[in-house]
Amino acid sequence: MKTKKQIRNLFLERFEILKCRPNQGFMFNQLYALSLTRDEYKVLIEQILPELEDDGIYTFNNAFFRLTEKGYDNLYINMKTEYDIANIIFDKCREFSLKSNQVVKWNIITEHLRKNLNPKELNLAWLVIDKLCQKEYIKLEPESESMPHCLRLLELGYDYMYDENAILDLSTRIQIIPDGIEIASNEAFNAMWEWIGEQNAPKYLTGSMLYNIILKVNKALPPTYDLFLNKRRKNNESTTRKEWLYEIFKSLSQEQKSSFFNYVESFVNQTAPIIGTLEAIGNWQNNTDVLQFTHVNDTNSALSQSVAAVDKKAEQQEAKMHLSVFISYSWDSESHKQWVLNLADRLCAAGIYVYLDQYDLRMGKDMTRFMENTLNKADRILVIGTPKYKERAMERKKGVGFEYSIISADLMNNLDTDRFIPILRVGPNEDAFPPLLQSRIGAFMDNDDNFDKVFEELVHEIYNMPKVQRPPLGAMPDFLQKNN
Structure with missing residues (x-):
């Protein structure tokens, strides 16, 4: 036993x-x-x-x-360091015997990282890659007609890979509050939140870690995070991280706000440990999350509204069984895009968070980064099958081609996975899906008359609560026991 x-x-x-x-x-x-x-x-x-x-x-x-x-x-207490992750990337480049100015497909690197890193390490990897680019060890080449999305090894990276005495330099100084922004302003708070607040922020901090930092500058708060949350619950106040942190931030003096930002910035830059109690939670330097950030230039009123509206929505979602799906489809026609959007709306209404380009991609957004991040984060992937989808997937065309590169690699590495659900929209099956998806059981939504019935079955599957479940095994029947 x-x-x-x-x-x-x-x-x-x-x-x-x-x-x-x-x-x-x-x-x-x-x-x-x-x-x-x-x-x-x-x-x-x-x-x-x-x-x-x-x-x-x-x-x-x-x-x-x-x-x-x-x-x-x-x-995830015992995590690889930034230097460990950088060397994993260079090891893959060595595997292909890359020389200076040669390239390797980007999806090969990302799949190698996904295979070798846990979620926290994987998110830290995007920050490491950003630093390697800044320091000119590597360069990321965008996809073009003649070449796929690639990682290019630069001369400095080549020298580091093959020189045993070379030292890797990942030192960068990150300024979380841009110059010219008033330290006590809502804009400063919002800029900081982009770095440490959202779950896919570059240096994500959990609620307990945030509280330990703010407690350092405001000794009047309850001595522990649990006591603080219990007090707010008793007073029917929000326990959402952004909301309670924003309330405390507004109550701080100018000097306290400056001190708070200094502590946060030391965390972001991985300098000396901030507070002793942080180390009790785990290695504070390793509590990091995803790469890119975007500064949000909200007005004061817009920020206060977003704090109330966005986090209220997040709090409501936390009260549910908050599963998520990514929808992979091709833009066959405007009517097809609308059908996919309607499906996504219905899933949202059923309590399922949907990652969809029509929801999430706006002008200026990085489409490739969106697909990589959300395909990795989603609990299930819904693949809407049509002949056009299969064509673009097999020929690696446009966004569908990139998505299917990730999907196919995942399927090959984990044949037992059930993350991918084929949804047939225009058939037959062999004309609508690439070979790796054709043998998987999915949903048939090619007949709109049966949509509601099939949709209900799909939601049951996403929640992992099938209508027909195996009953518990009973005891041996009496008539068998009597025979014995």
């Missing part, structure tokens, strides 16, 4: 395998994947799960294990 520690680790590994972020997780019926004996399952359910829930590692509701911020921090 496995030890209690081994059983505990197997359970926690499910969050790692599924690359869960805070507020993501898996259904109770997925515990079967742990392959435990009856007695081991009993230990898990009666002893280990209650202990982990009491420790705040996960929450459990609607038959769903949801990873908390504390659980996320604890799960």
